[in-house]
Amino acid sequence: MTDTLTPVLSAQWGAEKSWTLDAYTATGGYEAVGTALKLTPAQVTDMVKDSGLRGRGGAGFPTGMKWSFVPKDNPNPTYLVVNADESEPGTCKDMPLLLASPHILVEGMIIASYAINCHTAFVYIRGEVLHVIRRMQQAVAQAYAAGYLGKNIKGSGYDLDIIVHAGAGAYICGEETALLDSLEGRRGQPRLRPPFPAVAGLYASPTVINNVESIASVPSIVKNGSSWFGSMGTEKSKGMTIYSLSGHVNRPGQFEAPLGITLRQLLDLSGGVRSGHQLKFWTPGGSSTPILTGEHLDVPLDYEGMAGAGSMLGTKALQVFDETTSVVRTTLRWIEFYKHESCGKCTPCREGNWWLVQLLKKFEAGEAVDGDVDKLLDICDDIGGKSFCALADGAVACVTSAVRHFRGEFEAGYKTPAWELFPYGASALFPVSEKVGAHA
Amino acid sequence: MSGHEFQSFFPDSGEVDMTDTSTSIDEATMAELRDLAGRYPQARSALLPMLHLVQSVDGRISPAGIEACADVLGISTAQVSGVATFYTMYRRRPGGKHHVGVCTTALCAVMGGDTLLEKVSAKLGIEPDETTADGTFSLERIECNAACDFAPVMMVNWEFMDNMTPAKADKLIDDLAAGKDVSSTRGAKITSWREAERVLAGFTDGRADEGPSAGEASLLGKSIADANGWAAPKPEDAK
CATH class of the missing domain: 1.10.10 (Arc Repressor Mutant, subunit A)
Incomplete structure (x- = not known):
């Protein structure tokens, strides 16, 4: 029986100057590089496959299997690209990881690059996090100086360069093919697949794209073994992962636990929902994962558990909203986000989210008319599954799940403004002005 | 319709x-x-x-x-x-010395971000996407900045300003306007938006060692684990 919380990635976040090479190597950092470079690339890939590690960025695809899709006979170079574009509303795990322990990602990148025979790797970090970028730039520079990057790493004959790349403000660049276009110096718009990035990714060359947390998990697997990793978690959702608790809770924060912990357990550990209030709804993994309610408190927070509850594990971003919160207002804000972040490539997403905002504003103002709930769902039908990438599906999921659980609250928007049903001041942490109204 | x-x-x-x-x-x-x-x-x-x-x-x-x-x-x-023109961080009009962002995506908005934006906007006398006449401040209504466990969140020159309140926002603007030293809650001393942009371009400024390793919320799970004696299994126990 494993412990309730199992800090591995976050174990050193509180250490003195935790972000430096000295602090990292003092606790065994970079030992896994030495181990991995003595194995064959195939053996490293097999270790990661055997561990059961699945992508921590949302989709949950098995990481080792993704690596094994890289063709061995392609004459072009192979690239590793780490997706550090963390921008999904509610998601806030990779940024603290990189701020406190950037070397764990560097080490993971060295091992992953070796496994896929890559000699140039990239970290694509969203641009709006200056200090995270500083820490990552410094970690890479320190790793070069210490001989963990560059030519002939630690006498192994293996060469690797890492480029730290800052984005410039675009949620869509978290979508892996949009990220590749952005990294090629273009507008960040998704590509049609196939071909998949493993075959034709960056510069039309074989490319593996992994989330920060996925790659950061690799050194611990190499160091402690696949069975160690698999001893945590559930049958199909193995290992430890970082859960981010935010919103109307007494103590928000990051919790590293075996996959399969429940929201009830996390709330019990952290002091529960805001004092004097009850849980109303929550997201398991960011705004793109269908919302859940109090009846799902005991569903395991793993890939299968969340799928079974009609949602997705996503990024494990648990945003908690209490009974003071208007689900209409919250949904509107999320759709305003998707409207703002739609790259504009696909008409259903570009126009559909614009229409959803118009309609949701009417619900918020109590000016919707009888039948508008069905219209809302109709528009969702016109968006979901009809665009290149998952941005549109994520937008639709937050509307349809909100209507599924709180249809009555939407219907109340035929008569009564949301701010009368749920005075907004009650949801805030400090007194707010009476004036409300959604922005453009 | x-x-x-x-x-x-x-x-x-x-x-x-x-x-x-x-x-x-x-x-x-x-x-x-x-x-x-x-x-x-x-x-x-x-x-x-x-x-x-x-x-x-x-x-x-x-x-x-x-x-x-x-x-x-x-x-x-x-x-x-x-x-x-595709990316929101690129400004088509001159930005201020300090670029102030207020998050109003759902969670921050609900927890008070809307009021923060309204108050900061009124104090500066500008709307989002505008710059003050003296060029000191520009304001932006930002989308989720990956700091939800510190909501409501503001950013100055893309440095985290965590757990904001109207009073803290008021003081922040006053201090920046007066040229006082201001530090990010999880970052370095505030310099200027232009200096930040230079780092984003890939020219380091030697400030990576400033600021803490993590915020209190980031460390919460680890501190609870420590208090309970919880840890990941030992490799030898998992064989």
């Missing part, structure tokens, strides 16, 4: 201001732009960092900056403009 007649509404799709041709780009800037282009397997990959550098020099995406990028990369100015 009545009232839903179609009207194109994409306020962010405006063009670069081509009437303001002023620039501070000089030979040294050109050398740095070429340096960035040389860091990638294919030069065009440097375009986003190069545009960050243009902003750090000109305080905006300038026509001269667009031409400089196009020259260095051997692509058209239309291709550069197309990229510059």
